Each structure stands twice: as structure tokens, then as C-alpha cells.
Amino acid sequence: MSRRISLPDFLGEEDSDINAILSDGSDEYSDRIKSAKKILMRIIREELTERQRQVIMLYYFKNMNIVSIAEKLGISPASVSITMKRARNTIIRYMKYYF
Numbered sequence: 001m002s003r004r005i006s007l008p009d010f011l012g013e014e015d016s017d018i019n020a021i022l023s024d025g026s027d028e029y030s031d032r033i034k035s036a037k038k039i040l041m042r043i044i045r046e047e048l049t050e051r052q053r054q055v056i057m058l059y060y061f062k063n064m065n066i067v068s069i070a071e072k073l074g075i076s077p078a079s080v081s082i083t084m085k086r087a088r089n090t091i092i093r094y095m096k097y098y099f
Contacts, residue, residue, distance in 0.1 A: 018091065022060055036099070043094045052087035055080055 021036045044056055054073060058064045066084075070077040 039098050055083045
């Protein structure tokens, strides 16, 4: 039996890591963050499915919540959660490869 995936499942450390990379904060690691952001954008473009890319872009770049994304894409919030989880797993797997 599969385990249900919900919002708290993907709002963890990885979510904070992705948000940190995407933030425009200026600190002593800004060059490394810029490099990580380029790699992250390449992963989003090249390694995610179209649906995963849509969900990631709406969530992280348009700051939409799960319910809003579901309404916009015409799918259930559960489908958005599952898609987000799979996309984040792909992103984290490839980011670990680069770092």
C-alpha cells in the first residue's frame, strides 16, 4: 500500500534549500548561489517533465499555493503534491551530483 504524500512531506529541508538558491539575498556566498541557481534552472529545464516544470515554476516563481496551482492546471491538489514531491526528488538528486 502506498503512503499518501501531503504538503508537509515536501516542505522540509530540501524546500528551504531550493528557496535559498532562488532567493536574491546578497551574502558572502553569492557567487556560489549564482552558480547553484544556474544549475537549478538547467535541471528544471532539462530533467523535469512538462507537468513537473509547470508546478515548480508556479510554486517557486509565482508563489502560488497547492490549491491555486491545482485550480490553474485543472488537476487535484493531491496530484500537485505528488508532482511536486517527484520534481523535488529529481532536483535534489541532480543537485547532489553537482555539489
